[in-house]
Amino acid sequence: MLESKKKIGEIAALWAADKELYVKSSTMAAYMLIMKNHIIPQFGEMTHIAEDDVQTFVLEKLKQGLCQKTVKDIIITLKMIHKYGEKHKLLNHIEWYIKYPANPNSIELPILSKVNQKKLMNHIINNFTFKNFGIFLTLSTGMRIGEVCALKWSDFNIQKGTVSVQRTIERIYFVGNGKPYTKLIINTPKTKNSKREIPLSKELKRVIKSLIEIVNPDYYILTNNSIPTEPRTYRNYFNKLLEQLDIPKLKFHGLRHSFATRCIESKCDYKTVSVLLGHSDIGTTLNLYVHPNDEQKRLCINRMEKFLK
Secondary structure (H helix, E strand, O other): OOOOOOOHHHHHHHHHHHHOOOOOHHHHHHHHHHHHHHHHHHHOOOOOOOHHHHHHHHHHHHHOOOOHHHHHHHHHHHHHHHHHHHHOOOOOOOOOOOOOOOOOOOOOOOOOOHHHHHHHHHHHHHOOOHHHHHHHHHHHHOOOHHHHHOOEHHHEEOOOOEEEEOOEEEEEEEEEOOEEEEEEEEEOOOOHHHOEEEEOOHHHHHHHHHHHOOOOOOOEOOOOEOOOOOHHHHHHHHHHHHHHOOOOOOOOHHHHHHHHHHHHHOOOOHHHHHHHHOOOOHHHHHHHHOOOOHHHHHHHHHHHHHHHO
16 A cells, blocks of 8 residues: 655645646636645645545534535545545545535525615616626626626627626735735636626616717726726625615625526526526526425426326
């Protein structure tokens, strides 16, 4: 049996240097944060990781309040590091069969109520600023915060009545000369499906039509100049606006959830909603937003019975 001469932390560093050649900087930044915050503190000094070590780690992270998806992402990263070690004969092959606690109660997505959504949208219509416009746009298109921050006036096509999502902005975590630092990066969207065209509502077209003739097409919409705002700054602005309007706290991403939920409530077909959101497959949309209640299930059975008759 191979006895590793390298610690998991050392193997992780070798894996990261190799992985960086093949993935986007934003993806690599996510891996680096997972390594720094979770994998290295727990496993960095080990030369062998047993299944019990991983199972205990998973349960502890869940107990600390991390959601299952976050913990599973950590384990995926750990497995990639371990497989790299196996491939380069630094670790023995091992399979971990990890169990996750059953979670029968689906977590409700944080969204705006219809009343608060109307309240927020009406305030924005009556109090126009470029930053407020970005919030209205998010509620009307379901765009991600990084996509809105990176949006330029040239991305609107009034003739077609669409907005084109073709870039995103994010603050990325790097390590240079052994020291961590962050950098604001403008990149292509999250996935190839995230690069998309979204139709504009009548209200959006009305507002944009009055602006498009006087703004610089190369300017970012939230600042109306050549320098964009970063997501963290925009989140802070959004939080203060909710507080000002006496609307319950909500993460900015909740605006995207609100858009998707309103689409589903309006009986839009799921595939179209999935394309509008830029999901890589319809399963993501179904898992997040489609949860039939008893009335919908009963209606489905009745329709089936009626069809048979």
